[in-house]
Amino acid sequence: MTITVRFAPSPTGYIHIGNTRTALSNWLYAQKNDGKFILRYDDTDVERSKEEYAHAIAVDLDWLGIKPDCVEYQSQRFHIYAKAVERLKQAGLLYACYETADELERRRKLRLARRLPPIYGREALKLTDADKSEFEAKGRKPHWRFLLPNFENDPFVTSRTEVHWDDLIRGPQTVDLASMSDPVLVREDGTYLYTLPSVTDDIDMGVTHIIRGDDHVTNTGAQIAIFRALGAEPPVFGHHNLLTTVSGEGLSKRSGALSIGSLREAGYEPMSVASLAVLIGTSEAVAAVPNMAALVEQFDLTGISKSAAKFDPAELDTLNRTLLHELSFGEAQARLEALDISGEQAEPFWLAIRGNLERFNDAAHWWQIINGELPEAPLLSDEDKAFAHDAFKLLPDAPWNRQTWKDWTERVKMETGRKGKSLFMPLRIALTGQTHGPELADLLVLIGPERTKGRQP
Ligand code: GLU
Numbered sequence: 001m002t003i004t005v006r007f008a009p010s011p012t013g014y015i016h017i018g019n020t021r022t023a024l025s026n027w028l029y030a031q032k033n034d035g036k037f038i039l040r041y042d043d044t045d046v047e048r049s050k051e052e053y054a055h056a057i058a059v060d061l062d063w064l065g066i067k068p069d070c071v072e073y074q075s076q077r078f079h080i081y082a083k084a085v086e087r088l089k090q091a092g093l094l095y096a097c098y099e100t101a102d103e104l105e106r107r108r109k110l111r112l113a114r115r116l117p118p119i120y121g122r123e124a125l126k127l128t129d130a131d132k133s134e135f136e137a138k139g140r141k142p143h144w145r146f147l148l149p150n151f152e153n154d155p156f157v158t159s160r161t162e163v164h165w166d167d168l169i170r171g172p173q174t175v176d177l178a179s180m181s182d183p184v185l186v187r188e189d190g191t192y193l194y195t196l197p198s199v200t201d202d203i204d205m206g207v208t209h210i211i212r213g214d215d216h217v218t219n220t221g222a223q224i225a226i227f228r229a230l231g232a233e234p235p236v237f238g239h240h241n242l243l244t245t246v247s248g249e250g251l252s253k254r255s256g257a258l259s260i261g262s263l264r265e266a267g268y269e270p271m272s273v274a275s276l277a278v279l280i281g282t283s284e285a286v287a288a289v290p291n292m293a294a295l296v297e298q299f300d301l302t303g304i305s306k307s308a309a310k311f312d313p314a315e316l317d318t319l320n321r322t323l324l325h326e327l328s329f330g331e332a333q334a335r336l337e338a339l340d341i342s343g344e345q346a347e348p349f350w351l352a353i354r355g356n357l358e359r360f361n362d363a364a365h366w367w368q369i370i371n372g373e374l375p376e377a378p379l380l381s382d383e384d385k386a387f388a389h390d391a392f393k394l395l396p397d398a399p400w401n402r403q404t405w406k407d408w409t410e411r412v413k414m415e416t417g418r419k420g421k422s423l424f425m426p427l428r429i430a431l432t433g434q435t436h437g438p439e440l441a442d443l444l445v446l447i448g449p450e451r452t453k454g455r456q457p
Contacts, residue, residue, distance in 0.1 A: 281309020
């Protein structure tokens with residue numbers, strides 16, 4: 001049996017780091033088990049679903065390194081859901097309800113006032129054909145509810161009905177089907193809510209493992225009942241904890257904050273985003289994992305904790321730095337070329353500057369400092385300027401190597417009596433226009449005798 005998983009986003013917004021946790025959990029699970037990964041757009045809500053978002057999700061997943069084995073759109077599969085509806089109707093498991101939202105709300109309040117659980121009382125089951133015709137004559141259309149199997153003979157006398165599953169992440173789970181309302185599967189206008197298309201597709205597409213956020217745990221109880229009503233064994237479920245912002249709020253697809261697109265545009269490495277999305281809120285320490293193959297190795301669903309995990313974007317900066325500092329020239333080369341950084345200098349340049357990068361593209365800034373005009377003019381006090389002017393006269397003869405900086409500064413120290421920061425900083429500023437940066441021993445060689453002399457203050 002091929003392990004088959006799916007990531008099922010609704011294309012109603014951009015995916016964020018929390019959705020990425022779901023996507024990656026499925027992807028890594030598939031990779032680890034030689035399985036199949038389906039990207040399935042839950043776009044039954046045709047009003048709110050947009051092709052633009054579906055496209056953006058595909059781009060984001062690709063950037064993260066997720067390559068779906070197949071892509072499905074629920075909006076193209078309505079005929080399949082219609083068959084499932086027919087099957088449930090035939091079995092007497094889908095019944096027509098005519099209540100308006102206001103009527104339902106009134107009933108809910110009444111039940112609460114009577115200290116009854118605010119679940120749907122199945123009043124529509126009592127409707128006669130004549131009642132229904134009357135509603136229809138008034139122009140009312142029914143919505144359709146799934147009759148949960150939580151009673152013996154009389155649907156108005158429910159009894160505790162436990163559904164169990166052994167969750168891949170949370171361990172043994174129990175949901176009581178008598179504690180919930182019969183779920184609405186089809187709306188008045190004939191459109192489908194998420195539940196039925198999801199279960200129908202999971203059956204039809206041979207999904208063996210459903211890995212998703214723990215906001216779906218209760219749904220799972222009802223969905224297991226629907227799987228069975230449609231004649232299928234439910235798949236294995238795994239519900240991971242959700243991510244929140246640092247202040248504990250849920251992440252929203254609509255807010256656009258922390259969207260994968262915005263993190264990409266901010267220049268983060270996909271592996272820093274992936275490492276954090278997968279390792280945060282688990283028993284593993286959050287660390288920069290260099291590539292997807294290594295993340296597959298490290299991935300372990302059972303290590304995911306049960307409580308929500310806070311996502312702190314500052315952690316991304318740390319991971320990003322670490323990844324860049326450890327990126328070999330071979331791995332960086334093509335990307336450097338895209339920044340017009342090539343030739344013999346490219347490798348020593350990369351090795352010298354990678355330890356100072358926050359973002360990969362900062363490399364262009366250092367290339368410019370080393371090879372071109374200084375983007376920022378050196379800012380030196382008159383005294384430091386005079387000192388640096390004299391120091392430049394003591395520069396050793398070419399050819400230069402890594403030792404040159406030491407030879408030069410020792411000479412300068414002897415001649416001027418300056419040492420430490422008061423010696424290095426004016427030289428750094430004169431050479432680079434910056435107060436921070438890579439080792440001067442490396443920079444001096446990269447800048448080379450000719451350009452260095454041109455920078456004498
Ligand atoms: N579209 C649903 C969601 O984004 C999918 C849930 C599921 O994986 O079944 O929450």
